[in-house]
Amino acid sequence: MNEFLNENKIVYGIRWENLNDIIKFGYGIIAQGKSPVEPVDDKIEYFLMKLMAKLIKINI
Secondary structure, three states, X not given: XXXXXXXXXXOOOEOHHHHHHHHHHOOOOOEOOOOOOOOOOOOOOOXXXXXXXXXXXXXX
């Protein structure tokens, strides 16, 4: 069974407890993944203005 799963690229979330039912009845859930999560947007922070403000305060 391991070989069959690997050949079919089923390697994550395998429900081993369901194998007997799948063999017995011919169908069932063999693997189940995690639910998707909400995406988080990337962000870029610019510190140039903060750096310039610090340099100006130091030089005065």
